[in-house]
Amino acid sequence: MSEPSSPAVAPPQPKAEAAPAKRARNSIKTKAAILVAGRAEFAERGFEGARVDAIAALAGANKRLLYHYFGNKEDLYRAVLLDAYQEIRRGERALSLDQYGPVDAMDRLVRFTFRHFLANPWFPRLLGTENIENARFLKTLPDIQGLHSPLVGQIRTIVERGAEIGIFRRDVDPVQLYISIAALGFFYVSNMATLSVIFARDLAGIDMVQEREAQAVQMVLDYLRTKPA
Template sequence: MIARPPQPSAEPAKRTRNSARTKAAILVAGRAEFAERGFEGARVDAIAERAGANKRLLYHYFGNKEDLYRAVLRDAYEEIRRGERALSLDQYGPADAMDRLVRFTFRHFLANPWFPRLLGTENIENARFLKTLPDIKALHSPLVGQITAILKRGAESGIFRRDVDPVQLYISIAALGFFYVSNMATLSVIFDRDLSGVAMVQEREAQAVQMVIDYLKTQPE
């Protein structure tokens, strides 16, 4: 009888898949906990419970609470930057590219209300954790380059003004979505309108696009 050679174990691959899934679940749970309770109020036990993970694994993968918060913060910025790169804005004309960037930014905040809350938490902390992320500036520089290229193409084609600071422009674009989403509840009460309604959201998005495009247009002589 010929002995069969031992079959390779699939356990390492399975373990790798499980660890990746567990890490992702912990990051998602961390987003929710930090966004809802702030850094000081968030509890590691609650994050582990939300993720359905063993607390020891949380410490194993991410270290302490501060390190987990840093990982959540980095992941949040990486996610929006990935979305912006996926827009492939260099394939579109300047006005269309800017339209798409404004809509994406607005919709990202709308679809991820935890993101404005997380940024609010970090601002309460005076960006003390963000300052410790060594790659954060490099993460944002492609976005500035992307906007700069759109502005340059628009100016060269005669449809955009030439005196626009790309950083100031992005701050304005982000503010148009950030403020609306982060203050939706209070503004709905103050103005007696349901700002979360589809019609109101669509109207606000269209107005955000129009405001940016109108600002960028060359002024008639």
């Protein structure tokens, strides 16, 4: 007499969420690639000269997906602009400046700002494009002022901490101070080619870059330090 056969075991079924999860990962990757490609195209050609076809090709994405994720050229430009500001703000938050003394904190902020412009030359060009547009797209971004408020508050706190221990002056406008910090890096990077020709020096050379960074730090700290009576 034969033994009863075991009941057939159904093969494992793939998880239902596997495909959607993969699509979500692909979506995030594609959108990130489009933003990076948009940075390059808008920075190189400006808003008017940039072409959606070129951005899609550079991103390795289907143009229909670009429109699906970002709407149109104007909306893509807004997304690129917002992403650019969010990136530098994330970098500033990652500095964790509150854990450092006032001098070290300001030193780190100045160096980070300078290096961010230096490492991302597309950023000054993109900002130049938006200034040519008279900030008309930036004005439509509802989050932009809120994005910058924590930075202003952080600079104010650093200055106040320095003033409390008698090493920084108190009459400092944090907005004006940040504009000065940004200008020290922005001007150097955005005008590197012309200044190199005018002064017959390679401003992209490591020695010149290090000298400029150190001078930027020194200028900011000299401004902030209290003056002897």
